[in-house]
Amino acid sequence: MKNHLYPLKFHPILKEKIWGGTKLKTILNKHNNSPNIGESWEISDVDDDTSIVSNGELKGATLKQLLSTYQEELIGKKNFDVFGEKFPLLIKFIDAKEDLSIQLHPNDELARKRHNSFGKTEMWYVMQADEDSNLIVGFNKKITPDVYLKHLENKTLTKILNFEHANEGDTYFIEVGRVHAIGAGVMLAEIQQTSDITYRVYDWDRKDDQGNERELHNDLAIDAIDFDMDDDFKVLYSTQENQSNKMICCPYFTTNFLHLTHTIQKKNSYDSFIIYICVEGEVSINVEGFYEIIKKGETILIPAALKQFKLDSNNAKLLEVYI
Known part of the structure; x- marks a missing residue:
């Protein structure tokens, strides 16, 4: 089972x-x-x-x-x-x-x-x-x-x-x-x-x-080697707090930057898993009563079946990744 x-x-x-x-x-x-x-x-x-x-x-x-x-x-x-x-x-x-x-x-x-x-x-x-x-x-x-x-x-x-x-x-x-x-x-x-x-x-x-x-x-x-590539490799992105800021969107993955300073509700509408990579601070994740913490240098996978969850931190930076 x-x-x-x-x-x-x-x-x-x-x-x-x-x-x-x-x-x-x-x-x-x-x-x-x-x-x-x-x-x-x-x-x-x-x-x-x-x-x-x-x-x-x-x-x-x-x-x-x-x-x-x-x-x-x-x-x-x-x-x-x-x-x-x-x-x-x-x-x-x-x-x-x-x-x-x-x-x-x-x-x-x-x-x-x-x-x-x-x-x-x-x-x-x-x-x-x-x-x-x-x-x-x-x-x-x-x-x-x-x-x-x-x-x-x-x-x-x-x-x-x-x-x-x-x-x-x-x-x-x-x-x-x-x-x-x-x-x-x-x-x-x-x-x-x-x-x-x-x-x-x-x-x-x-x-x-x-x-x-x-x-x-x-x-x-x-x-x-692709000798005809444009020099568009450096990614510019917004760092607005408590929202997902688009960094990269390509056929293989989308990555957002998320600077958390309080609790936010997240909704997964992507028909995809979501990965959070903690690059600064620590954040708690609450899904239907299941509670987990990730700290700087830790990674967590939110399965696609979990459609709503809370992220909470007074100061954390995350990379949010999905397809």
Whole structure:
């Protein structure tokens, strides 16, 4: 017999990375003794990395099991018609102690053909940034494939890349085909399609403990780069209190910014789950008598079947995500 659905929290899946640091532990309270945790996967249905419920009667169930049992009650009818028993989004926190590799992601068509996967459209919301830290997003001028390949060969790729100074609250839309990298000193929330397909094109010539460089994917990448993209990656958004302010609306997800200073009633009219990512403060969520709190660095999934709920905080900032 099925349990009644309620707001679901999940155990974070922590990932050691060559470029990772300690901010996920010290700032976001993720418990781990490793000195180089680069990612916390908050909600994931990636193969071999499926999230496990950490609260309530469904504690211990995997996201895959929830999808199999609840189907459209969990993710909404239109989402279930499109994605079936595959959760469509991957939610992460990322801490870059060192620069990440310069990389890009393929579109749906290429990813399906080459990897039997979704593409990887994503967005970044900067939660904390050290002084003088940067993000790499796109090129700093119009580039042809030939020019790009010449710079790649000469190890001068950084000369044609666009560096953006990182500040808390900055938001970037990273479409498939856009070259990008998170710079040292940046901690951010990432919302993306469920995919783990990354084409790494340059890794700063660094080596691991065994003296090996990480694999590059330049043969695959050259067909996946979109050289004709507009420079419309920086997202401007309103921060009006106690209402959902639109940040990004694309076919793969909608993300709103919500600065709460008192109790608000929310109505889910989207035929979709809603995910709340707490990026500052803490907020209580009340649904039909079920009460849950999320704090900075925590994420919660409101199933599609739950149509009305209350959010309460005297000062919290949330990212609100749905399809």
